[in-house]
Amino acid sequence: MITITGATGQLGNSVINFLIQKGVSSSEITALARSVEKAEPLKAKGVNIKTGNYDDLASLVEAFKGTDKLLLISGNEMEKREQQHINVVNAAKEAGVKHIFYTSLQRKTDSADSPIGFVLSAHLNTEKIIQESGMSYTILRNNLYMDMLPWVLGQNVVEAGIFYPAKDGEVAYTMRDDMAEAAANVMMSDGHEGKEYNISNGHSLSFGEVAQHLSAVTGKEVKYISPDVAVYKDTLMNAGMPEVAVDMLAGFAMGASAGELVAGDTDLPGLLGREPVNYKTFLDAIYTQK
Numbered sequence: 519m520i521t522i523t524g525a526t527g528q529l530g531n532s533v534i535n536f537l538i539q540k541g542v543s544s545s546e547i548t549a550l551a552r553s554v555e556k557a558e559p560l561k562a563k564g565v566n567i568k569t570g571n572y573d574d575l576a577s578l579v580e581a582f583k584g585t586d587k588l589l590l591i592s593g594n595e596m597e598k599r600e601q602q603h604i605n606v607v608n609a610a611k612e613a614g615v616k617h618i619f620y621t622s623l624q625r626k627t628d629s630a631d632s633p634i635g636f637v638l639s640a641h642l643n644t645e646k647i648i649q650e651s652g653m654s655y656t657i658l659r660n661n662l663y664m665d666m667l668p669w670v671l672g673q674n675v676v677e678a679g680i681f682y683p684a685k686d687g688e689v690a691y692t693m694r695d696d697m698a699e700a701a702a703n704v705m706m707s708d709g710h711e712g713k714e715y716n717i718s719n720g721h722s723l724s725f726g727e728v729a730q731h732l733s734a735v736t737g738k739e740v741k742y743i744s745p746d747v748a749v750y751k752d753t754l755m756n757a758g759m760p761e762v763a764v765d766m767l768a769g770f771a772m773g774a775s776a777g778e779l780v781a782g783d784t785d786l787p788g789l790l791g792r793e794p795v796n797y798k799t800f801l802d803a804i805y806t807q808k
């Protein structure tokens with residue numbers, strides 16, 4: 519049995535779709551969901567549903583019984599997720615899970631003090647407890663979702679230009695679905711015990727390059743301005759964006775400018791058996807229709 523946490527979310531749902539598409543019987547897949555209602559579409563595909571919450575150890579132990587392979591998809595409740603991940607790992611051990619897979623974060627520096635420490639810290643600690651858990655493990659270090667790039671660029675990017683304090687920094691943005699397919703491939707094949715993979719595009723993208731590409735495909739001059747971080751934050755706050763979102767956008771910009779989010783040695787093409795979707799394909803599909 520393969521159990522997927524975060525199954526009602528975008529990445530987990532996509533992993534399940536790839537597993538089924540690639541030949542795993544839906545009856546061999548269990549989705550952990552905290553909302554029975556949100557799990558209905560998965561149930562309709564024949565996937566087993568177990569209710570459980572990362573905050574509730576007993577519910578996790580019960581849900582993981584009979585699981586050989588468990589994919590822990592990192593949680594999205596930033597304040598609580600480190601303890602939630604500890605609960606998942608402890609429950610997996612108690613339930614007799616043989617192999618745990620974890621979606622972590624790709625980075626250049628293994629330090630909670632780096633500019634991306636605000637998200638990296640929980641991943642570093644989760645990786646450590648998984649490595650010391652005694653279970654077989656595989657760590658999938660995902661770079662940033664390319665799917666979120668339009669949010670970073672802002673609504674009227676073609677008219678207004680790019681206003682983002684990343685300087686010349688680069689990010690190896692990668693489609694969520696490519697990450698999901700790689701996770702499915704890893705769980706369906708042998709030889710991944712103790713492995714730590716970088717899951718990203720091979721090309722690291724600067725915002726200057728995004729501006730150049732958008733200019734070329736739209737025929738309008740799209741400028742890239744990298745403001746001071748404080749100016750950027752004030753501008754977004756004054757426009758009414760919640761502080762938590764502003765901090766996240768600014769934090770990743772600082773991570774990019776420090777070189778924390780570049781591709782490095784990526785394992786993704788090898789795990790997919792093809793090149794991942796590149797930024798031109800992604801941007802053209804969105805911005806050339808306008």
Ligand code: NAP
Nearest residue numbers: 524525526527528529530552571572592593594661662663
């Ligand atoms: P998502 O759509 O927000 O899905 C998160 C999933 O986690 C949902 O299924 C959610 O359940 C579940 N979850 C959250 N708290 C839980 C809890 N206490 N107990 C049980 N389940 C819980 O996120 P995604 O796009 O699939 O991404 C997966 C993860 O990647 C995120 O959670 C986050 O850690 C990380 N992330 C990465 C990037 C990146 O650029 N690499 C960007 C954003 C997030 P519900 O459906 O019930 O809410």
